[in-house]
Amino acid sequence: MVLALQKEDIDISALIKNSRSTKDGAQVVFIGCVRDDGNMDALEIEAFVPVAEKDLRDISAEAIEKFGLTSVDIIHRYGRLELGETIVVILVGAGHRSEAYEGSRYIIERLKEKVPIWKQELSGNARGEWVH
Amino acid sequence: MKITVKAFAMFREVMDMQIELEFPDGATVRTLLTSLTARYEGLSEVMFAAPDTLRDFVNILRNGRNIHFIAGLDTPLDNGDIIALFPPAAGG
Numbered sequence: 001m002v003l004a005l006q007k008e009d010i011d012i013s014a015l016i017k018n019s020r021s022t023k024d025g026a027q028v029v030f031i032g033c034v035r036d037d038g039n040m041d042a043l044e045i046e047a048f049v050p051v052a053e054k055d056l057r058d059i060s061a062e063a064i065e066k067f068g069l070t071s072v073d074i075i076h077r078y079g080r081l082e083l084g085e086t087i088v089v090i091l092v093g094a095g096h097r098s099e100a101y102e103g104s105r106y107i108i109e110r111l112k113e114k115v116p117i118w119k120q121e122l123s124g125n126a127r128g129e130w131v132h
Numbered sequence: 133m134k135i136t137v138k139a140f141a142m143f144r145e146v147m148d149m150q151i152e153l154e155f156p157d158g159a160t161v162r163t164l165l166t167s168l169t170a171r172y173e174g175l176s177e178v179m180f181a182a183p184d185t186l187r188d189f190v191n192i193l194r195n196g197r198n199i200h201f202i203a204g205l206d207t208p209l210d211n212g213d214i215i216a217l218f219p220p221a222a223g224g
Contacts, residue, residue: 032224047223048140048216051196076223088224108224116191116216117223118141130141131222 001071003056005047005117007079010089015073023070024093026100030108032088034081040121040128045078045087048116052076055115059107067103069094074107076117133157133211135164140218143179147172155209161192162205164215179217189219 002015012029020027034043060072071093081087090107094100111117121128137151147168155163162184169176181187184205192199193216199207209215 045223046140048138048218051193051216052223054196111221112224113221115221115223116140116218117221118219119222120141130219 001060002073002075003053003060004075005049005052005056005078006075007077010075010077010086012086012089012091015075015089015091019071019073019091019093021070021093023095025095026097027091027093028097028100028104030088030090030104031086032108034083034085034087036083037121040123041083042122043081043087043131044120044122044127045081046118046120047076047078049078052115052117056111059110059114062110063092063103063107066106067092067094067099069099069103072103072107074111076111076115078117080122133159133209133213135159135209135211136214137164137168138214138216140216142219143175143217146174146178159209160203160205161194161199161207161209161215164209165205191218191220192216193218 056074063069063072069092073091076088090104092100092103119131133155135153135155139147139149179190194207195214
């Protein structure tokens with residue numbers, strides 16, 4: 001399982017290949033990316049990394065217990081991300097699709113609610129509002 | 133005692149990202165915030181809805197644990213503590 005914050009892009013294919021086991025009947029991948037809202041050309045993502053890493057471990061353990069997942073990988077990026085770039089990847093494995101979909105949804109909602117990560121809109125050299 | 137304060141997101145726009153401060157024994161989070169708001173113009177408005185009342189969105193962690201679950205503004209400080217100030221999470 002990979003639970004990490006990083007600046008580099010995420011190799012989703014490698015993540016899927018490394019995570020899959022013969023216990024899996026389903027894998028669900030959630031990808032969050034930088035949307036063009038028309039008033040910005042990038043996002044600056046800031047994280048309180050040590051606390052965020054602990055929160056990812058806690059959320060992963062919660063999801064495994066709650067939905068019987070076979071695996072959880074969560075990688076969230078930080079730093080400057082351009083339009084269309086990947087922000088976060090959540091990969092879950094489960095015996096059946098229902099648990100996989102539910103577990104994936106649970107993890108992204110908990111991440112948005114709990115993990116100390118913030119986004120600021122950037123337009124040219126100007127810094128905009130912090131997104132909540 | 134020496135306390136390290138880390139500020140994130142909107143808070144680091146009105147104060148340093150990281151600062152080390154000295155306090156006498158018996159200091160609390162309230163003592164720390166009084167010192168910070170005296171040092172940084174504009175921080176009080178961002179942080180407090182009224183004197184002694186933090187705005188709802190303000191999160192304060194002492195060594196990774198929210199002071200809401202310790203003793204709020206009366207949470208005692210110890211030498212070497214790391215205090216983090218930040219708004220609600222917005223990742224994903």
